[in-house]
Amino acid sequence: MKLFYSPASPFARKVLVAAHETGAISRLETELAAVTPVAPNADIGAANSLGKIPTLVLDDGTGLFDSRVICEYLCSLAGDTALFPTSGDARWQALRLQSLGDGICDTAVGLRYELALRPEGQRWAEWIEKQRERLNRTFTQLENEIAGQVGTMTIGSAAVACALAYIDFRMPELEWRSGRPALTSWHETISARPSMVATVPEG
Amino acid sequence: MKLFYSPASPFARKVLVAAHETGAISRLETELAAVTPVAPNADIGAANSLGKIPTLVLDDGTGLFDSRVICEYLCSLAGDTALFPTSGDARWQALRLQSLGDGICDTAVGLRYELALRPEGQRWAEWIEKQRERLNRTFTQLENEIAGQVGTMTIGSAAVACALAYIDFRMPELEWRSGRPALTSWHETISARPSMVATVPEG
Incomplete structure (x- = not known):
């Protein structure tokens, strides 16, 4: 899995924090990607038509977003029930x-x-x-x-x-x-x- | 429970659609509330410091937001597993x-x-x-x-x-x-x- 992120983005940081907290970080490849509302990035656009970071590209090529969905996905993979209590x-x-x-x-x-x-x-x-x-x-x-x-x-x-x-x-x-x-x-x-x-x- | 909403808001409409689909609509009181980024609404502000609609006020006074959280909450109350598949x-x-x-x-x-x-x-x-x-x-x-x-x-x-x-x-x-x-x-x-x-x- 590859995460497009920027270290300055608080949404991307939340994803990385969740990945560190749960251990999912070990499965995650990360790629720096700068993006603003007037300067789209083609690599991100291919995985997420909204052109936003963070975007997670799964091994089958599916783009997963936004930060909330990525966080819940990574936590679920890691078997977490602390960051996302189940009910x-x-x-x-x-x-x-x-x-x-x-x-x-x-x-x-x-x-x-x-x-x-x-x-x-x-x-x-x-x-x-x-x-x-x-x-x-x-x-x-x-x-x-x-x-x-x-x-x-x-x-x-x-x-x-x-x-x-x-x-x-x-x-x-x-x-x-x-x-x-x-x-x-x-x-x-x-x-x-x-x-x-x-x-x-x-x- | 009371939902602050505007009929023009697509986020509020999503909540209402979810409430209709699952039957949760029968438990929901709704209150029209206009709000823009330069015209906050005091009633909404008391329940949600971000001042956005939709905001759901629970019977204990807790404000629940944003639209994603409200939708998942209402669907959960109604026992839904179709709109929000569990896993x-x-x-x-x-x-x-x-x-x-x-x-x-x-x-x-x-x-x-x-x-x-x-x-x-x-x-x-x-x-x-x-x-x-x-x-x-x-x-x-x-x-x-x-x-x-x-x-x-x-x-x-x-x-x-x-x-x-x-x-x-x-x-x-x-x-x-x-x-x-x-x-x-x-x-x-x-x-x-x-x-x-x-x-x-x-x-």
Whole structure:
């Protein structure tokens, strides 16, 4: 299996974290692939018409995507029931938390494209402000609910950990730690896991 | 349980289609809620800090999101194993197809915001063109693979059906049927299902 990824993508990092956590990493070939909404990559396009990373190409040539599907697939191959609890409240909590983490990433990546890729004269100040508000609301939401989850590694905590690290990497000016001690402490603990250490993007 | 939704949202429609297909609709209270990236809604924000629809509020007040998690939750409550096959190739095929459908919706909704919501002087022509290319590549991808799936209703086919209907609703100028007879015929068949008929957005 080959994973198209970029070390800067928080969605790709979540996949790699899941692969490290479960041992699936040993079966995974990885290929660096840069891609933006205005610069598609032909290799990725052949496996995924949406042209996004991460995309996993199976041995029979099938392209599997997006990050959620790849994570669940790899975890299933590895016999995991911790990152993806099989049923009940534990499953919905993990998947809901993954949605919060992925939602931060969707918002932040969109903001990054607006601020770093879109021509300066075509940026929309009101939209930028509302996206920052959405991120701040979500950091506060996490502050209020994450303290009870210290030490539990699910696909949800992996997603949130990668999301916050992406904020540190691309928009530290948001200062997500400010006034959020529980989230700060939670992130410090989870960031020390080997799966997180092995997947830090280079600055 | 209460679902915040908008009839125009293809993600909300997918949830409603899944609820109709499995019978979960009988347990579902629905509340209309308009929301855009620059006009948040306080009721939704209280249940989902990302401020997006669809959001499902459980009887204990927990907000569940996004559309994928809500669909799987409702189908699980209803004892479904058809829309979400429990394991194996059938599951990955259904989830992969859902990603294609959701990817069309993400792209098309983003394009809609760019063309209908963003001030005219701040639109980015190159980005708009690349998004249309992404949609066209994905319509062709579906043409090449959907013929074998006629008659099988999974969360994947529900997602694609709602995505194509959204294209008809918001950007018919893309003419997704042109040169794609298998996809056209597939969509005609699936659109006749009661779950699809019951959830047609009003023009």
